[in-house]
Each structure stands twice: as structure tokens, then as C-alpha cells.
Amino acid sequence: MNTQKYFDYRNNHPIDLAKDGCNIDNWENMFGKASFARHPKGFPVFSPPHKLEKCNEYSDCDPYTVEENLEGSFHQRRIECTLQMIREANATTHKEPRVLDLGCGQGHITNEIQRAFPDAEISGIDYSISAIEYAADHFPGIDFAVGDAYEPPYAKNYFDIIVCNNLWEHVPDPIFLLDRITKILKNGGFIVISTPSRYRLENLIRVIRGKPVAFMSNHHVTEYSVGQVIEQLKYRDYQVKNIYSKPIEMWSLKTKVAKAVFSLLVSMVGSHHQLESTIFFLAQKSGNATKS
Numbered sequence: 695m696n697t698q699k700y701f702d703y704r705n706n707h708p709i710d711l712a713k714d715g716c717n718i719d720n721w722e723n724m725f726g727k728a729s730f731a732r733h734p735k736g737f738p739v740f741s742p743p744h745k746l747e748k749c750n751e752y753s754d755c756d757p758y759t760v761e762e763n764l765e766g767s768f769h770q771r772r773i774e775c776t777l778q779m780i781r782e783a784n785a786t787t788h789k790e791p792r793v794l795d796l797g798c799g800q801g802h803i804t805n806e807i808q809r810a811f812p813d814a815e816i817s818g819i820d821y822s823i824s825a826i827e828y829a830a831d832h833f834p835g836i837d838f839a840v841g842d843a844y845e846p847p848y849a850k851n852y853f854d855i856i857v858c859n860n861l862w863e864h865v866p867d868p869i870f871l872l873d874r875i876t877k878i879l880k881n882g883g884f885i886v887i888s889t890p891s892r893y894r895l896e897n898l899i900r901v902i903r904g905k906p907v908a909f910m911s912n913h914h915v916t917e918y919s920v921g922q923v924i925e926q927l928k929y930r931d932y933q934v935k936n937i938y939s940k941p942i943e944m945w946s947l948k949t950k951v952a953k954a955v956f957s958l959l960v961s962m963v964g965s966h967h968q969l970e971s972t973i974f975f976l977a978q979k980s981g982n983a984t985k986s
Contacts, residue, residue: 733827794856888974894970
């Protein structure tokens, strides 16, 4: 493994995984001195000791029920669209990209990325130590770590592609998150974002009926319109290359008619809006992209 991959921003030096860590049992005493803690399962832990339990949302179970519903249409669409976006990005980079799944949870989609790109260097990071314990047990060959998406412990300009699969709606400050992503993404590298569309078809119908929009999950801080995500990316000098979501095939006839009417209206005004539940964005980092 390239020891220049990880970086200790507190002490301003590259991390040597063989020398700069401590046993996780000593992490509370060594935090600030050691760059990371070594978990018995072999992965590094970068989160501060006091946050490990607080941020361990997978300690009892997967709150998002990904594993039990992985074969369902929602997650299969997520996987298919994610891989399509990575293929588009990789077509302009090189054959063995460095890919980071930021906020990877238990690693199910990370594993699908590895299967689709077996020669790539695949990494995954999540702030739940229980999630990464599961990932390390089930998906060998992927470099998993415990850490905060707001403080990714990677060297500047390291990754070719960074995937944020349904993470955007969980953070209170996506612009700050984008700045941190920018720091560890190469110039010309790509970010893949998937996030619920605030004004998906069912919410547009709710608004027309005078009702407030409904979130897809009570875990979401908020949900963004397609235009808002585009504006966030452009604000930090990213070039939006593609906006896509595979259409849902199981809609009722009434819903299909409503979608057709709304789609016609959207096309008439030249809007970039899409009516699907989850939208995927592929954007490229320019040389002027802001870094913090």
C-alpha cells in the first residue's frame, strides 16, 4: 500500500501505517500523538475517541436496511447508476483509478464498485466503527477506514473519483463537505453524487395539493432540488458533466400519466429538472476549484 495515501493534518505529515499508529485500546491516551488507531480487524481508525460511540449509528443494526433490501429495485438502481457514472468518469481518466466511497456504510456499494473495477484501487470510509467492522469482515481487498467525511484523512490530490452515494442529504453543510472533497481529489478528477430530488414527482403532486414536501427518510437533514445541487457544484468551480436517474419501471398507470404531463412541461421550459426519486450527478474538478 502507498504510505503517502493517508495524511495527518493535525501534525502535518504523511502517515506511515507501519509506524504512526497505536493499538485501539490506547487511542484515548494517544490521540493527538499517534496519527490513527489500529483496529484488531486490520483497518485504521481516525475518528477521535470521544466520537466513536457517538457516531456509531450501525451499532445495533443497519438503520438504512441496505443489506436486507439490496436486491430490491431502489438499491439496484443506486448500484447501476453509480457504476454508470464511474464508467463515464473513468473513460477520461485512466484504467486503474483511485476511487473513494465517502460515507460507505457497511460497504455493500463499495463492494459492487470493486467487482466492476477489479484493477482499481478502491477505498471506503465511514464514521461508524460497527459499519466498518462489518465491511472489513465481508469485503476483503478494499481499504476501509473509520473517519469523518468532514475530515477525510487522505493526502491532497490523491483520488481520481470520489463517490458520495446518498450522503449529501445527511450533512448540514454540503459546501464545506465539497471543499474537503476538493482537497483530496485530483485536478480533473470526478465526484459522483447521488441524492434524493426534493421535487420528485410525488412531492410535486403534494405541492400542487397544498401539502409540504415529504423527506424520503427521517435521517435526512434536508433534501435538495436538482438546481440547488448544480449551483453548489458550480459555486466551487466544478463542471457538471451529467445528471441522470434510471426511470422507475413499476409506477401505476395514473402515476405514469402524471409523469408524462410534468415531463412535457419541464421540457417546454427547458428545465434541467428530473422527476425520479434519486438523482445522480457527475461533476469534474477544475484547476480553480476551491480547497480549504
